[in-house]
Amino acid sequence: MSSMSRRTLLTTTAGAAAALAAAGCGASSSGGTGESAPHVPHGAGGGPAGGTGRTRAPHQAVTLIGDGSTAHTGPQPNQPVAERLEPGQTPPQFVIFSWDGAGEVGNGLFPRFRKLxxxxxxxxxxFLSGLYLLPEQEKLHYxxxxxPPGAxxxxxxxxxxxxxxxxxIRQAWLDGHEIGTHFNGHFCGGHGSVAHWTPADWHSEIEQAxxxxxxxxxxxxxxxxxPLPFDYEKELVGGRTPCLLGQHNLLPTAAELGWRYDASSPGGIQVWPEKxxxxxxxPLQLIPFPGHRFEVLSMDYNMLANQSHAATRSDPRNYPGWRSQATASYLAGFQRAYETNRAPFYIGNHFEEWNGGIYMDAVEEALKHIASARHPDVRLVSFRQFxxxxxxxxxxxxxxxxTLDVGERPTGGWREFLADT
Incomplete structure (x- = not known):
């Protein structure tokens, strides 16, 4: 793998989940009671299947946009070159980590995961919440x-x-990460919930963000x-809605604005996506949940909802077991997809220290574990790169x-399965 290519992370498969329910920042399956610095080169991996090679932009002049909050600085550094699969070639395993809200509130989680x-x-x-760049004294502009205004x-x-x-955010983009949107006020309940918003409402929310x-x-x-070193009008090509609600009315607006993807659906399974x-x-996907017959959505909140019934501070004696369970869930999901249909794996997170920070530890340990395996055909990428x-x-x-279902291997192997396309 070239020093500018990407590797690694999780996958899953989905079986039958007993129930899905929106709660907090996600939906969870719980058997009927669900709640829901500069780029560092890789050490391994690669091959043409994943889009090998990365572009590092030369030094560019800075051209300010508008009031100078953002700027044109040239092509984004550290981007892969997307390459077409050859007939019979095994597809890479894509894994996409994403972060809802994406604000640094003094707990050090944003820089921690940029370093990781x-x-x-x-x-x-x-997925940046637009309100995180609006001072509270100016909230009535929202x-x-x-x-109500400012809510x-x-x-x-x-x-x-x-x-x-x-x-x-500035450094993340220079590192090669994508800056999407988590919209603004994060309304999940009552009359004002995003679940009830019209396409026009979504257009207003996006323009404000x-x-x-x-x-x-x-x-x-x-x-x-x-300034932020990018043109957000061009950078913004996708998002995730609060609590995974309201996608039906968001999609017409997203299409009108030229968005390329949406990551808001709560009921996904580990298969190749469509438009x-x-x-x-x-969508977030159902993945194995060790110790249970049902599966859980691939987001930290949904692990929490099934372990502590949405309580964010529980008995610390449970933390070691829950941390191990969450880590094992991500790894089981990865293994299932990597060894079968190679469907991409999407993982949602929040910069939160719920239950003593165990979900942050679980995500970090899963990433490290799969990175250390040095699979040559695994790619840790952003949604935009995918x-x-x-x-x-x-x-x-x-x-x-x-055509491949969850956990289904291609008949005759990949060479035969994709030979005639």
Missing amino acids: AADHGATMTF APPNN SDIGYLTNEHLRATLDN KGFVTSWKTATGWHDQD KHGVWDL VDWMDAQDPAVLAKLR
Whole structure:
């Protein structure tokens, strides 16, 4: 694998989950009671299947956009080259880590996982909540659909944390990560829930989210700060809705705005994806949950919902076992897909220290474990990089891949299975 290619992480398969229910930031399966620095080169992996080779942009002049909150700085560094599969070639195993909210609130989790990604040659997707770049004293500039002006169910960041978030978003993009959106106010219940929003409501929410990112200097008065090094109008090609709600009415707006994917569906299984309204539908997926007959959605919140019934601070005596269970769940999901249909694996996270931070530890340990296996055909990428690869493929090949069910191996092996496409 070249020093600029990507590797590694998880997969899953999905069987039958007993129930799904939206709760908190996700939905979970619980058998009927669910709640829901600079780039560091890789040490292994590679091969043409994954889109080998990465581009590092030469030094570019900075051209400010608008009030200077964002800027044109040239092509994003550390991006893979998407290559088309050859007939009979084994597809790579893609694993996409994503982070909802993506704010740094003083717990050090944002820089922790940027470093982890750099250490293991990974890129991720950070779904930034637009309100995290709007000072609370300016909150009345936010007009959430079906909610009072300035309302938000996730609150606003302090100035210190807003600065830290800007620093981390800035460096994350330069490291090669994607900056998507988690929208703004995170409304999950009642009349104002995103579940009830119309396509026009979603359009308003998205335009406001973009506005907060592209005008934070005006809102904060920090005109001496460096800009974010990207054009957000071009960078923003996908997102995940709060609590995995409202995708049905979001998709027409997403398609109208030219989005390339949406990661908001809660009921996915580990199969190759397809498009809805011309937008790639990339849902969280059901994966094995050790010790149970049902499966769990591939998100930290859903692990929590099944282990501590959505309590974020439980008896610490349970933490070691729950941490091991969550880690094993990710690894079991990876192994199932890697050894069978090679469907991409999507993992959702939050920068939260729920139950003593065990879910952050589980994600880190799973990533490290699979990275250390040095599989030559595993790719740790962002959602945007994954859909770049998908769009580079022969549609007939993708259609053939979609015929494989959860945990199903290709008949006759990959060489035979894809030989005639």
